[in-house]
Amino acid sequence: MSPARPSHQRADTSDFRLLWWANAADGIGSQASGTVLPLLLLGLGHSPQTVGLIAGVSTALGLLLGPLVALPADRGARKRMMLGSAAVSALAMGCVALALATGRPPLGLILAAVLVERLATAAFEAASRGTVALVCPGPEQPRALARLSAADQGALIAGPALGGVLYQAARALPFLADALSYVVTAVCVAAMRTDLTATETRQPGESLLRQSLAGLRLVRRSPLLRLVLIWATTVNAVVVALYYGAVFTLRGQGHPGAVLGAILALSGAAGLAGALAAPTVARRLGAPQVVTGVTWLLVPLAAAPAVFTGAWAYGLLFGLVCLLMPLASIVLQARALQATAPALQARTGAVLATATTGAAALAPVLAGALAARVSPAAPAVVCGVLLALLAAHSSRRAVRGVLSAEAAG
Incomplete structure (x- = not known):
């Protein structure tokens, strides 16, 4: 049986539209920069093994961090985490774009920026889970999820194409576009009026580990x-x-x-x-x-x-x-x-x-x-x-x- 919805939940179509735009902007920007990142690293003279190592490490860190940041998100920090994560990701990709525009960036800078962005993205994804349930009533949730999934699929089409075109114009542009997409995401999240906290019933004396599990x-x-x-x-x-x-x-x-x-x-x-x-x-x-x-x-x-x-x-x-x-x-x-x-x-x-x-x-x-x-x-x-x-x-x-x-x- 489905759990009862909290009393503060109300349908707000404008908030769902903001969530959709935040998701779409994030997806397109990430696809644009992620598609050309291997090309950039290879063009800077780094080996395919280095490219694969960076991709593997960033994925592993995201997997490890996701469960750790889920607890504060469920405890009520959902909106703050989404805003902070988008801001940190924008700063990381902005640093890469600036470094590329002014010269040949060292591998350490690119690696640090990629890992910071991946960690911030993991925090954003953990915090954003449950947002649909808070801004959409139950009967509308399947259609809302379909629209969000359609935005993800659209990003898979438009993002790589955009990244390729921008990379041909200037190698810094895909990363600048990604940074701007995070700014759009942050603005959309900040504009949402729905209370994104959710009341959790906790047992007295329950350990942090038990809450996390x-x-x-x-x-x-x-x-x-x-x-x-x-x-x-x-x-x-x-x-x-x-x-x-x-x-x-x-x-x-x-x-x-x-x-x-x-x-x-x-x-x-x-x-x-x-x-x-x-x-x-x-x-x-x-x-x-x-x-x-x-x-x-x-x-x-x-x-x-x-x-x-x-x-x-x-x-x-x-x-x-x-x-x-x-x-x-x-x-x-x-x-x-x-x-x-x-x-x-x-x-x-x-x-x-x-x-x-x-x-x-x-x-x-x-x-x-x-x-x-x-x-x-x-x-x-x-x-x-x-x-x-x-x-x-x-x-x-x-x-x-x-x-x-x-x-x-």
Whole structure:
């Protein structure tokens, strides 16, 4: 049963629009600078190993910090953390832009700025979890999540294109654009009028560690949240593994990087369409049918690269996968949002995000090992098997009952 909403929660469409713009600006700016960062480092004479190390360290730090900052966010510092994180990120990217405009920046400066921005972003993401529940009434949350997901997909399309154009004009411009996007984000958050705090019921004498683990305890005892965890972790890991399998295959066939760029653009456009269609599809078919049906449809699409390895085949397969994924993922996100009290949103979201991102980070390693030691088709075969097991699990009567009960609630 869904928890009762706090008495201060009211629908405020203007606040949701501000949240949407903050999310969209952040996404476009981050994609613009993140796309060209490897090019910048390589152009400055640094090795591919250095580029990979920076990317890996920044991702690991974000994973470690997310659960740590979730507790103060749930305790009422949500808006202050979002504002402070956006301001720190703007300063970090502004320093990179200034250093590039005035000369050749040392690697230490770039590394420090990237890590500071990643840590601030982790704090922002932790603090922003639960904001939708506070600015949108329950019935509007699936549509709100779909619009936010559409903004993310749009950023995946527009951000890299913007970053590439700006980088051609001047290498400092993508980082200046990212800094300005954080300024826009901070202004939007500051303008929100909704009270973003949430009242948490704490046991007297409860330790800080036990409070920090409240989200993990909730995920462990909630069948719905366990389903969200399993589904999101498996599907995201499979998609990342398939992408890297496609990279290995297409590079072996001699295709240029533009082919991968075109596949990513097509996937982003398909994901945008899927996100926009998700609320309507869920309303007409119902949550159990959408989640189960989408998962079964993903099985042959994941296994197909074991047989079809052309560039056009990859484009079509990834487009279909990215079209279908949001239909189920937005349903699950909405159910999880409605089943979690606002005062636990950050900690619960941190648990889900850490598991999902951690699995996605391991996926390229496993895909590379399978392709090198077994066969180029092995990643697709393993992905197909994993999704078949997930589809069988989601088809169980008990799992479908959980989704039906949450939908009714």
